[in-house]
Amino acid sequence: MTEFSPRVESISISGIREVFEAAGEDAINLGLGQPDFPAPDHARAAAVEAIEAGKADAYTGNKGIRPLREAIAAKHERDQGVAVDPDDVIATAGGSEALHLALEAHVDAGQEVLIPDPGFVSYDALTKLAGGEPVPVPLRDDLTLDPAAVEDAITDDTAMFVVNSPGNPTGAVSPAEDVREFARIADEHDVVCLSDEVYEHFVFDGDHHSPLAYADTDNVVVVNGCSKTYSMTGWRLGWVTASTRRIERMLRVHQYIQACASAPAQYAAEAALSGPQDVVSEMRDTFRERRDLLLDRFEAMGVEVPTPKGAFYAMPKVPEGFVDACIERDVIVVPGDAFGANGAGHARISYANDAEVLREALDVMADVVANLR
Ligand SMILES: Cc1ncc(COP(=O)(O)O)c(C=O)c1O
Known part of the structure; x- marks a missing residue:
């Protein structure tokens, strides 16, 4: 007799959760998939x-x-x-x-x-x-x-x-x-x-x-x-x-x-x-500004990022050890291979986070990249 169905045994808790659990309480979380705005x-x-x-x-x-x-x-x-x-x-x-x-x-x-x-x-x-x-x-x-x-x-x-x-x-x-x-x-x-x-x-x-x-x-x-x-x-x-x-x-x-x-x-x-849809365009404009900030900073680091044209995620191509080093410095990003084998070599960064916090996290990432080179 099997204890559990092979179907449920074929899946596991998402790799994203594991990343959150590895980080400290005061960590900057760029792993989240939810906008940082109140509901209308x-x-x-x-x-x-x-x-x-x-x-x-x-x-x-x-x-x-x-x-x-x-x-x-x-x-x-x-x-x-x-x-x-x-x-x-x-x-x-x-x-x-x-x-x-x-x-x-x-x-x-x-x-x-x-x-x-x-x-x-x-x-x-x-x-x-x-x-x-x-x-x-x-x-x-x-x-x-x-x-x-x-x-x-x-x-x-x-x-x-x-x-x-x-x-x-x-x-x-x-x-x-x-x-x-x-x-x-x-x-x-x-x-x-x-x-x-x-x-x-x-x-x-x-x-x-x-x-x-x-x-x-x-x-x-x-x-x-x-x-x-x-x-x-x-x-x-x-x-x-x-x-x-x-x-x-x-x-x-x-x-x-x-x-x-x-x-x-x-x-x-x-x-x-x-109801009024301006809440949506305000969010979009804010995400665009943060996206631009992120692209500028990654360019300055010499890190390649396929330009994200939507959502609130970016997937830079990062050097080996990047994700672990970020998490060690209390900046949570998700390894690209949590989303499939072809995501390896990338990290997913959610910019559903305040621009100030994002800047702080980007400073850490710049440091991490410099140290890994
Ligand atoms: C691509 C995509 N589809 C669907 C969902 C499901 O979202 P929800 O169940 O909150 O509507 C998510 C949530 O992260 C998502 O990223």
């Missing part, structure tokens, strides 16, 4: 109001409250010019649950899922939990996902490929021509393109493009949420948007693992999505 006041107020009015005590419908799904549909229209039926959306416990639903609903045992390498840690783990085989697709030197590499990796066993632009851990943004290619590949090869767009609003150079806007079939499934865009990681509110038949399959999973997303969070999310 109007989102918080909407949740409080819903709670006080007794609207948030009961289960909502499995897909979530209708006004939230209407706000999400309006968002698709506003940002991508795509008409989405509010019934083709499920509100989930963060983008994380949305990814889980997409994989559970589409991946059969032994089927392959192509994931960016380096890529967000959940793609590999959730694929394995679904019984699938993650197939890493190495990124280009500029850390974007190459559509040709995706197409080359497709086999008869491929169920899905994951696109994440802007990307974690890379900050890379796929240009429109690549996104069009992803849509074409999903159409022509009849595989699902899972487009994780949680960093959609943090693009500094160029624009965000979604394969949803370009596909002719219903093979694109979009995951998004409030965690990053509205700095609401603790609210645990995301969503998945797809065709009616795909949503129906994902709803089967959602119904049994979650029932519905948290009701107060749904009201907060509806307010965040339909």
Whole structure:
């Protein structure tokens, strides 16, 4: 008898956690994947109001409250010019649950899922939990996902490929021509393109493009949420948007693992999505300034960084020993190989941190680089 399922034994606690635990209490943490801003006041107020009015005590419908799904549909229209039926959306416990639903609903045992390498840690783990085989697709030197590499990796066993632009851990943004290619590949090869767009609003150079806007079939499934865009990681509110038949399959999973997303969070999310969006552009401008600071400082150190065009991460190519030396000096950065074998030789730096703190951390990094040479 086995004590635990081979699926759960095939995954482990994320390497990022290990890095946090190795650092001292006063360490500067550049390992975090959450914006350092408060949630919008109007989102918080909407949740409080819903709670006080007794609207948030009961289960909502499995897909979530209708006004939230209407706000999400309006968002698709506003940002991508795509008409989405509010019934083709499920509100989930963060983008994380949305990814889980997409994989559970589409991946059969032994089927392959192509994931960016380096890529967000959940793609590999959730694929394995679904019984699938993650197939890493190495990124280009500029850390974007190459559509040709995706197409080359497709086999008869491929169920899905994951696109994440802007990307974690890379900050890379796929240009429109690549996104069009992803849509074409999903159409022509009849595989699902899972487009994780949680960093959609943090693009500094160029624009965000979604394969949803370009596909002719219903093979694109979009995951998004409030965690990053509205700095609401603790609210645990995301969503998945797809065709009616795909949503129906994902709803089967959602119904049994979650029932519905948290009701107060749904009201907060509806307010965040339909209220003023200047909070988002303010965050974006701040992230851009910090990105520029980081690029300047790394250039001065002689450290190569593929220019991150979005999100709030950078992935410099660092000398051997860099991550450990930084952690020893109480600056937490994450080793690139925590995100896949092809991330080796890089470190991921999150700049969701105050500019002053970032400067202090960059001074330490400059010292570390000088000492390692
Ligand atoms: C690329 C990416 N997708 C999805 C998520 C999931 O975020 P959440 O579950 O908070 O919406 C994250 C969080 O770090 C992420 O970086």
